[in-house]
Amino acid sequence: AQSVAQPEDQVNVAEGNPLTVKCTYSVSGNPYLFWYVQYPNRGLQFLLKYITGDNLVKGSYGFEAEFNKSQTSFHLKKPSALVSDSALYFCAVRDPRDDKIIFGKGTRLHILP
Amino acid sequence: KAGVTQTPRYLIKTRGQQVTLSCSPISGHRSVSWYQQTPGQGLQFLFEYFSETQRNKGNFPGRFSGRQFSNSRSEMNVSTLELGDSALYLCASSLAGVSYEQYFGPGTRLTVT
Numbered sequence: 524a525q526s527v528a529q530p531e532d533q534v535n536v537a538e539g540n541p542l543t544v545k546c547t548y549s550v551s552g553n554p555y556l557f558w559y560v561q562y563p564n565r566g567l568q569f570l571l572k573y574i575t576g577d578n579l580v581k582g583s584y585g586f587e588a589e590f591n592k593s594q595t596s597f598h599l600k601k602p603s604a605l606v607s608d609s610a611l612y613f614c615a616v617r618d619p620r621d622d623k624i625i626f627g628k629g630t631r632l633h634i635l636p
Numbered sequence: 637k638a639g640v641t642q643t644p645r646y647l648i649k650t651r652g653q654q655v656t657l658s659c660s661p662i663s664g665h666r667s668v669s670w671y672q673q674t675p676g677q678g679l680q681f682l683f684e685y686f687s688e689t690q691r692n693k694g695n696f697p698g699r700f701s702g703r704q705f706s707n708s709r710s711e712m713n714v715s716t717l718e719l720g721d722s723a724l725y726l727c728a729s730s731l732a733g734v735s736y737e738q739y740f741g742p743g744t745r746l747t748v749t
Binding site: 555628 | 640669671678679680681684691692726728734735737738739740741742743
């Protein structure tokens with residue numbers, strides 16, 4: 524069965540330090556992978572996606588993610604965290620064979636000043 | 637361009653009643669998806685419409701239904717409301733294909749008493 528796992532409910536990072544939010548998936552074939560962010564009292568916003576090509580994709584607000592097919596992972600990263608990055612982050616996977624989309628449970632990111 | 641709009645923003649209903657939620661996608665977007673967001677279950681996919689046809693459906697009971705009109709606007713209906721239907725209902729639109737990112741509306745907060 525298709526699944527997406529965000530193993531950490533919460534991640535705490537000091538401002539200025541690099542951050543990683545983890546995502547692993549279980550989808551056969553070549554899935555489409557997405558990251559979305561939900562700021563307090565604001566809607567979900569698209570950050571970045573991997574469809575094909577270069578395994579390292581760059582997105583909004585300085586975020587990037589690396590697609591690793593052998594480890595079926597798509598971790599979100601940022602070299603230097605900002606307090607304003609504090610939000611709820613969702614990984615999503617879409618299986619192009621049946622169009623079904625699955626969201627992870629979300630990871631709450633706290634950037635400590 | 638105007639974003640995805642959802643009406644109403646807040647709704648209080650009684651068990652057993654029915655409710656209709658409305659979503660207007662970004663101009664030019666032909667795909668509309670609906671999600672239920674709760675603290676315990678996260679984001680769960682309800683259904684997706686593309687050019688007035690339901691393209692995909694999640695694992696929700698038949699009490700949850702939807703439709704899309706020729707102008708791409710979409711409605712979601714929940715009949716015989718249960719307490720467990722209390723949630724934030726999110727609508728998202730995208731250009732067309734499954735490789736496209738989704739743009740989310742602010743959501744409708746439904747409370748069932």
